[in-house]
Amino acid sequence: MLNDELIAAVLQIARDAGQSILSVYDEPVELTVKADESPLTQADKASHQLIEQKLRELTPEWQVVSEESDDTVKAKRTVLPIYWLVDPLDGTKEFIKRNGEFTVNIALIVDGAAVFGVVGVPVQNKLYWGGKGYGCWLQDETGSRALHVTTKPEQAMLRVVGSRSHVNAETAEYLQKLGEHELVSVGSSLKFCLLAEGKADLYPRLGPTCEWDTAAAQAVLEGAGGKVETLEGQPLRYSKPDILNPWFVASI
Numbered sequence: 001m002l003n004d005e006l007i008a009a010v011l012q013i014a015r016d017a018g019q020s021i022l023s024v025y026d027e028p029v030e031l032t033v034k035a036d037e038s039p040l041t042q043a044d045k046a047s048h049q050l051i052e053q054k055l056r057e058l059t060p061e062w063q064v065v066s067e068e069s070d071d072t073v074k075a076k077r078t079v080l081p082i083y084w085l086v087d088p089l090d091g092t093k094e095f096i097k098r099n100g101e102f103t104v105n106i107a108l109i110v111d112g113a114a115v116f117g118v119v120g121v122p123v124q125n126k127l128y129w130g131g132k133g134y135g136c137w138l139q140d141e142t143g144s145r146a147l148h149v150t151t152k153p154e155q156a157m158l159r160v161v162g163s164r165s166h167v168n169a170e171t172a173e174y175l176q177k178l179g180e181h182e183l184v185s186v187g188s189s190l191k192f193c194l195l196a197e198g199k200a201d202l203y204p205r206l207g208p209t210c211e212w213d214t215a216a217a218q219a220v221l222e223g224a225g226g227k228v229e230t231l232e233g234q235p236l237r238y239s240k241p242d243i244l245n246p247w248f249v250a251s252i
C-alpha cells in the first residue's frame, strides 16, 4: 500500500509537525477550551494545519481526518475505505505541563484497520513507525533500528503503563486484580511505543480514548509483534460510528 518513497514523505511530515510544535514550546501557552472541555493550544492548530496540507499534497486522493477537523469530516470517516487519521498533538495536557510526553500521530486506515502509523516524539527527537507487514522502526539521533516486542522473563516483574492525566476507579480495580506489577505513568500514545520498544509489557485502558489517539500507535505496536484488543479479545478497529474507542488492552 505504501512504498518507501511515500513512507519517507510521511515521516518527514511528522518531523516537520514536531518542529512546528517545538517552535512554540517555550512560549507562554495560549489555551482555548474545546466543546468537550479538552484544552487546545496554538501548537495543536499549527501541527494540524501543517499535516493536513502536506498529506493532501502527497496523496490528494486520500481524505485527511484529524482531531482538529470539522465534525462533518470526522463523521465521513465511517464510509471512507481509506484515509489518514491524525492526532496532531496527543497529550495536550502533557504539552501544557511541559513534561515532554506528547506525540504527533499519523495513521493510515484501510477498511477499518490501522495498517500503518507514525508516532513522533518531538522533545526526544524520535520517530516510531510501522504496521503489520511493515515491521516496526525507531529513528533517533543515533540512526534507525528495527523493534520487536520481547517476551518478559518469567521471573521479571510485570511492567504496566498507564495514563498520567486520566486515571479512574475501573483501571485501579483492574490493576489490583493483576497482582504484583510495576506501574509507570506516561502521557499520550507513547505508552504503546514503550511496549513496542520492550520497555513495558501491558497497557490497560479502561477509560475513554478517541480513534485518533490510538490508531498510529496501534500500527506501530502491531508492527513490532504486539496487539491491541478490546476486553472481548477483538482487535481494536476504526471508522466506527462512535469516535470513542471501547476499553482495550495493549500487550506484547
Ligand SMILES: Nc1ncnc2c1ncn2[C@@H]1O[C@H](COP(=O)(O)O)[C@@H](OP(=O)(O)O)[C@H]1O
Pocket: 038, 067, 087, 089, 090, 091, 092, 093, 162, 163, 164, 165, 166, 186, 187, 188, 189, 208, 209, 210, 213, 244
Ligand atoms: N473523557 C474523554 N473523552 C474522550 N477522550 C479522552 C477523554 N479523556 C482522555 N481522552 C483522550 O486521551 C488522550 C490523552 O491520553 P492519556 O490520558 O493517555 O495521556 C487525549 O488526547 P489529546 O491530548 O490529544 O486530547 C484524549 O483524546
Ligand SMILES: [Mg+2]
Pocket: 067, 087, 089, 090, 091, 212, 213
Ligand atoms: Mg489525543
